[in-house]
Amino acid sequence: MVNTDQIYGVAIRMEDDDSDIGSSGSKLDTDSLSLSLYGTFPFSEKTYIDSSLGVGLLRTNLTRIHESGTLTGNRKGEQVFSTVLYGAEFENEVTFSPYGRIDAGYTKLKSYSDSGKVASINYNEQKIKTARASVGLLIDDEIQTPGATFFPNARIEYGKDVVDASDAVLSYVVYPNTDYTFKIDREESDNFRLSFGTDVLVESGWILSADFERNQEEGSSYENSINLGASFQPNPTTEYSFSVIGGGSSNKQFGIDYDKSVTDDWTLNASLESAKSSNSGYNNTVEFSTRMSF
Numbered sequence: 001m002v003n004t005d006q007i008y009g010v011a012i013r014m015e016d017d018d019s020d021i022g023s024s025g026s027k028l029d030t031d032s033l034s035l036s037l038y039g040t041f042p043f044s045e046k047t048y049i050d051s052s053l054g055v056g057l058l059r060t061n062l063t064r065i066h067e068s069g070t071l072t073g074n075r076k077g078e079q080v081f082s083t084v085l086y087g088a089e090f091e092n093e094v095t096f097s098p099y100g101r102i103d104a105g106y107t108k109l110k111s112y113s114d115s116g117k118v119a120s121i122n123y124n125e126q127k128i129k130t131a132r133a134s135v136g137l138l139i140d141d142e143i144q145t146p147g148a149t150f151f152p153n154a155r156i157e158y159g160k161d162v163v164d165a166s167d168a169v170l171s172y173v174v175y176p177n178t179d180y181t182f183k184i185d186r187e188e189s190d191n192f193r194l195s196f197g198t199d200v201l202v203e204s205g206w207i208l209s210a211d212f213e214r215n216q217e218e219g220s221s222y223e224n225s226i227n228l229g230a231s232f233q234p235n236p237t238t239e240y241s242f243s244v245i246g247g248g249s250s251n252k253q254f255g256i257d258y259d260k261s262v263t264d265d266w267t268l269n270a271s272l273e274s275a276k277s278s279n280s281g282y283n284n285t286v287e288f289s290t291r292m293s294f
Contacts, residue, residue, distance in 0.1 A: 007040040011289035013056075018282045029061040034079070036289075050085040058107070066119045073114030075123070081105035097138040105130040113173060122176065124169040134159035136193070149201040153211075157193040162186070192216040197227070205233035209243075237261040252276045267291045 017030040034056030042048040058077035063070065087099035107128040114120050136157030143150040168182040197211030209229040216222045229243035241257040253275040260268045273285040 006042070007291060007293040009038050009289055009291035011036045011038070011054075011287060013285065013287045015283065015285045017284075024065040026065045027063050029063075031059045032079075033057050046090065047086075047088045050083070050087065052083045054081050055079065056081070058109075062114060064114060064116075066116070068119045069116055071114045071116030071120055073112055073123075075109060075112040077107055077109040079105060079107045094139055094141040097140070098136070099138070100135045101133070103130075103132040103134075120173040122171045122173055124179075126166050126168055128163070128165040130164075131162045132159055147202070151199040151201070152196075153198065154196040155193065159191050159193065161189045161191065163188075190218045207231040207233075265293045 013032075013034045013036065015030075015032045015034075017028075017032075019028045019030075021027055034054050036052050036054035038050070038052035040048055040050050056079035058075075058079065060075045060077070062073045062075065064072070081104065083101065083103045085099055085101040087097060090096045105128075107130075109126045109128070111123060111125045113122045134157055136155060138153065138155045140151060140153040143152065164186045165184045167184055169179050170182075171177070171179050193213065193215050195211055195213035197209065200208045202208065207230070209227070209231075211227040213225050213227065214222060215225075225245055227243060227245045229241065231239055231241040233239045237260060239257075239259040241255075241259070243253075243255045243257075245253040245255075253273065255271065255273040257269065257271040262268060267290065269287075269289045269291070271285075271287045273283075273287075275283045275285075
């Protein structure tokens with residue numbers, strides 16, 4: 001529901017991502033901490049802009065298995081990212097919500113050296129730029145029955161992704177004056193997102209949800225996922241949410257959320273998310289946020 005109020009918020013996000021590289025024991029363990037500011041700015045009762053701006057710190061522990069032994073390194077990085085979304089809402093027999101969104105990010109990975117014997121390597125600083133533009137349409141409705149209220153919804157979205165990274169330049173520690181350059185080409189890809197599902201409001205404060213989503217990347221690559229969730233409100237100011245996402249042989253995810261309304265205009269949120277990806281990696285995220293409306 002879009003209204004004339006402005007909403008502002010701040011979020012702190014902590015993330016731990018463990019990924020295995022191949023089967024020899026090489027791996028990456030990345031910890032990140034970010035701070036985001038976000039807000040909603042309505043133009044009218046039917047149009048609005050959502051925007052966010054954030055900064056983050058990265059710390060990656062790398063383990064590389066080589067015939068000369070195990071090499072380890074620690075690399076730090078910095079990030080800046082932002083999102084701007086323009087949306088509208090039109091009600092007829094159903095509600096149509098078209099939107100356009102732009103996401104942009106800039107990451108700087110600092111230079112570092114791994115420790116070991118003959119095969120230890122110096123890595124130069126690297127910069128990565130990412131951008132995504134997308135347009136989509138969300139359709140939702142409300143159907144009331146004697147025992148429950150259904151909120152069916154469907155979404156279609158087209159997105160364009162661009163990744164532009166500087167070349168990776170490295171040298172062996174024993175030969176510091178000889179650089180090896182791995183050229184990284186600019187990558188562009190098109191993708192489509194299609195989803196449909198429903199929320200079900202039942203008695204005693206429970207909301208159940210079920211959604212199917214398909215992400216089709218350029219070419220024949222695609223990902224299907226099913227999202228099942230439940231929310232419970234024991235009282236008007238508190239809500240607990242649980243979700244499970246299954247994606248065939250690829251990503252699987254579990255999440256819990258806690259929302260608390262301190263006042264009519266001030267809300268606190270805490271969430272925990274754990275995901276397992278197809279490369280045998282694990283990603284754990286803890287987020288704390290607060291939101292105020294004026």
